[in-house]
Amino acid sequence: MPVPAENPEVPAERRYGTDILVRRHGHVAELVLDRPRALNAVATATAEALRAACAELAADREVRAVVLTSSAERAFCVGADLKERNSFSDAELMRQRPVTRAAYTAVLDLPVPAVAAVHGFALGGGYEIALACDVIVADPSAVVGLPEVSVGVIPGGGGTQLLPRRVGAARAAELVFTARRVPAAEAKDLGLVDILVDEGEDRTEALALGARIAAHSPLGLRAAKRALRLGQGLDLRAGLEVEDAAWRSVATSGDRAEGVAAFNEKRKPQWPGE
DSSP states (O other): OOOOOSSTTSOSEEEETTTEEEEEETTEEEEEEOOGGGTTOBOHHHHHHHHHHHHHHHHOTTOOEEEEEESOSSEEEOOBOHHHHHTOOHHHHHHHHHHHHHHHHHHHTOSSOEEEEEOSEEETHHHHHHHTSSEEEEOTTOEEEOOGGGGTSOOOSSHHHHHHHHHOHHHHHHHHHHOOOEEHHHHHHHTSSSEEOSTTOHHHHHHHHHHHHHTSOHHHHHHHHHHHHHHTTSOHHHHHHHHHHHHHHHHTSHHHHHHHHHHHHTSOOOOOOO
């Protein structure tokens, strides 16, 4: 059973459409991809629900970490719903594009640390959802990849930009151009996933990681993520300016005062979040 949210006004569970479920575990929000019969294939309705859920979580100051999980036994997410796509005219496909792009961007734009719990297939848009997170936890059943060129398109949920930032340009090019699927052990070696856990433990370990993250300053976490993301790809001096701005945003905060006081008094901080 999910742990009730600390804020009694926030429900322990909330559904967005039929395909997305959010569970609250204190300051950790578990965002569940919940279309198991379709292995969480991203249909238009799925994308709309994912965007809406992420937008609300981003605005919720009680949330300090988000963990993305799957209710499907055999997959995290298999990517775009190609059955739905097959029914589209070219014009309909173009109209759908902003909807799906907004969903992937909403995951990427979460202002708090995000952790993906991956088992089974995480392919195409499914792997791009994981790539949009800060840390990817996987179990040995995980198979990841960006196979879009095998069906005549390219990774369009951020894959061509996020994957090189993880594994370098040449490695990303090989993976995108060959469309190959990478099993968990190799994925860990290549840096396609970050933490490899025992079979069936991806959700448990990701939630535990989320809880460890959420124990820290909510302002500090948001500022640290902002510095990491905005500084990525900049030259060192520009990156240090981004870091300095993030530091200054929290240096005179209540969280900093409480953190220092708690350290000196040898007690657990009670973060004001301001």
